[in-house]
Amino acid sequence: MTGWLASVANPAEIPLLLPAAPGILDLKDPSAGALGAWAADDIAATMRALAALPGRPWLSATIGDHPMRPEAVEPAARRIAATGVDFVKIGFAPDGAPDRCIDALAPLAAEGVQMVAVLFADLWPPDPGCLPIDRLAAAGFRGAMLDTAGKRHGLRRHWDDAQLSNFVCCTRAHNLLTGLAGSLRVADIPALSALSPDYLGFRGALCGGERTAGIDPQAVARVATAFAGLPDLTPQPRPSAPSRS
Numbered sequence: 403m404t405g406w407l408a409s410v411a412n413p414a415e416i417p418l419l420l421p422a423a424p425g426i427l428d429l430k431d432p433s434a435g436a437l438g439a440w441a442a443d444d445i446a447a448t449m450r451a452l453a454a455l456p457g458r459p460w461l462s463a464t465i466g467d468h469p470m471r472p473e474a475v476e477p478a479a480r481r482i483a484a485t486g487v488d489f490v491k492i493g494f495a496p497d498g499a500p501d502r503c504i505d506a507l508a509p510l511a512a513e514g515v516q517m518v519a520v521l522f523a524d525l526w527p528p529d530p531g532c533l534p535i536d537r538l539a540a541a542g543f544r545g546a547m548l549d550t551a552g553k554r555h556g557l558r559r560h561w562d563d564a565q566l567s568n569f570v571c572c573t574r575a576h577n578l579l580t581g582l583a584g585s586l587r588v589a590d591i592p593a594l595s596a597l598s599p600d601y602l603g604f605r606g607a608l609c610g611g612e613r614t615a616g617i618d619p620q621a622v623a624r625v626a627t628a629f630a631g632l633p634d635l636t637p638q639p640r641p642s643a644p645s646r647s
């Protein structure tokens with residue numbers, strides 16, 4: 403089943419999301435850019451606050467928007483990893499040296515940090531063969547998601563559903579967790595879930611359209627309801643054949 407990720411701008415928004423039970427709470431400050439980072443102290447405090455919550459969502463946190471240089475990306479990732487957050491999300495764009503950044507992050511994976519690459523669909527060509535998916539897997543990344551750096555148009559204006567399906571298949575073939583995001587709306591949920599990514603990510607749709615506006619509980623309920631109504635496509639065990647006796 404495809405799950406969902408909810409981006410939260412500050413600790414005060416978390417109680418508005420928890421009743422809707424997203425699988426991942428993504429700590430990200432949308433007013434500070436596509437991958438705007440929370441303060442590390444706030445991430446660590448949120449991890450502590452939710453640690454004992456039964457069935458708590460996973461927590462991810464972004465490292466901020468950085469130029470594609472290892473000396474910028476690696477220390478930022480290390481700083482967020484030190485908070486103990488479950489997943490560290492790192493953005494990759496084709497400009498600069500994304501390959502060298504990925505290689506510089508491999509030691510973090512070896513230390514047990516679960517990193518998720520965020521690949522910007524409006525910056526990379528719409529073909530998973532052009533993305534550094536092999537390299538991410540070889541470096542020990544846990545997942546790769548496709549998102550958009552610009553928020554004016556949704557993901558599906560940049561990549562069509564066949565291209566998105568290729569992305570899901572390609573990342574899955576590398577044993578990476580797979581996510582799709584980028585100004586997604588409730589109306590996108592059935593078609594994108596049918597591609598079977600591990601999760602779909604939302605911010606704008608949870609705020610009634612404007613991602614910096616703050617969480618709107620009614621908009622959250624619309625997203626959660628759309629997921630609750632999806633068919634369960636998980637393969638079921640076959641009933642055993644009747645015995646011949």
Ligand SMILES: O=C[C@H](O)COP(=O)(O)O
Pocket residue numbers: 407409428430549550553583584585586603604605606607613
């Ligand atoms: O990680 C997911 C993003 O926060 C999605 O934000 P968005 O729906 O505003 O593009």
